[in-house]
Amino acid sequence: MHIHSSLLAFATLTVVTVSLSAQQPAAPKHEDTEVYEPVPPIVTPGATDSAPPSDAIVLFDGKNLDQWVSTKDKSPAQWTVADGILTVSKAPGSGNIETKHSFKNYQLHIEWRIPTNITGTDQARGNSGVFLASTGTGDAGYELQILDSYNNKTYVNGQAGSIYKQAIPLANPNRKPGEWQTYNVIWTAPTFNEDGTLKTPAYATVFFNGILVQNHFELKGETRYIGQPFYKKYDTAPIKLQAHGDHSEPISFRNIWVRELK
Numbered sequence: 001m002h003i004h005s006s007l008l009a010f011a012t013l014t015v016v017t018v019s020l021s022a023q024q025p026a027a028p029k030h031e032d033t034e035v036y037e038p039v040p041p042i043v044t045p046g047a048t049d050s051a052p053p054s055d056a057i058v059l060f061d062g063k064n065l066d067q068w069v070s071t072k073d074k075s076p077a078q079w080t081v082a083d084g085i086l087t088v089s090k091a092p093g094s095g096n097i098e099t100k101h102s103f104k105n106y107q108l109h110i111e112w113r114i115p116t117n118i119t120g121t122d123q124a125r126g127n128s129g130v131f132l133a134s135t136g137t138g139d140a141g142y143e144l145q146i147l148d149s150y151n152n153k154t155y156v157n158g159q160a161g162s163i164y165k166q167a168i169p170l171a172n173p174n175r176k177p178g179e180w181q182t183y184n185v186i187w188t189a190p191t192f193n194e195d196g197t198l199k200t201p202a203y204a205t206v207f208f209n210g211i212l213v214q215n216h217f218e219l220k221g222e223t224r225y226i227g228q229p230f231y232k233k234y235d236t237a238p239i240k241l242q243a244h245g246d247h248s249e250p251i252s253f254r255n256i257w258v259r260e261l262k
Contacts (some may be wrong), residue, residue, distance in 0.1 A: 052257035088250035102236035115249035116178030134240035169213035
């Protein structure tokens, strides 16, 4: 009788031990957190940071304006190309220019230069802009401001590196007039519901001369000179360069390229 009881107790203990053992998770392995697909596409970087990578769409390579049209009527862009540089035209009616193609989400590289002999103060000192999405004629869209902010006082949400009238830049890394400045931008376009209401807002991350000045800033809507920003439904849009018209000498651009992002 004593032996039977001992065997029964042993059997019960064995069952409980096996049951508890079955409930214990297996020891983690390094393979559990290793992912092999999808494999990222190979992109060959440019020879320099300003040179376009292999998957970029070159918008201006110093040769012509084949990728650009007039914002006003979509006719060929009339700005000046000389010595590998694109310069705002002084010709009456030349106006803003924008890309022939439309974009949604992208990475943009663009270099710009304020003339050495710039005059004026405040907003009338090398004023221009990169419209990250051009949603109509004139100045409709979402503007990243260009201005001589090296030694020029103005409202801080309108200085170089600002999302115009919305976001103050995190720093002022401007170089002197006559020196080349660089914007590297990540643009996340807004999305909309079928009825035109906003689904997700736009975001902009901007590096200005290698310095972060906009850190995934959530835009409140399109640029407005007067009044509050608001969103209007669109899907894709061109990138626009502004001919502001109130600077003494025209602003110049070079090395413009874009990478489309999903």
